[in-house]
Amino acid sequence: MSTKILPESEVRPNLSHGDEGDHERFSHYADKNKITESMVTGTPIRALCGKVWVPSRDPKKYPVCPECKEIYEGLPLGGGPKE
Numbered sequence: 001m002s003t004k005i006l007p008e009s010e011v012r013p014n015l016s017h018g019d020e021g022d023h024e025r026f027s028h029y030a031d032k033n034k035i036t037e038s039m040v041t042g043t044p045i046r047a048l049c050g051k052v053w054v055p056s057r058d059p060k061k062y063p064v065c066p067e068c069k070e071i072y073e074g075l076p077l078g079g080g081p082k083e
Contacts, residue, residue: 028049047065048071
């Protein structure tokens with residue numbers, strides 16, 4: 001039995017700020033603390049739908065991403081594990 005090692009590949013998130021596709025036309029759901037940190041540091045975050053971006057605009061000016069909304073509505077209430 002042998003083990004194959006795959007060549008390393010670089011994975012980069014798409015950090016474009018242009019109007020490219022539907023993800024750019026919506027506001028997205030992500031952890032509130034991470035959004036604030038990202039806006040300060042410029043570090044990209046991941047929305048519930050999988051979009052990776054650096055928040056920089058007023059989300060109230062855009063409709064909510066339907067994928068984020070569907071995922072959010074399917075989450076359990078309470079926001080965390082119960083003790």
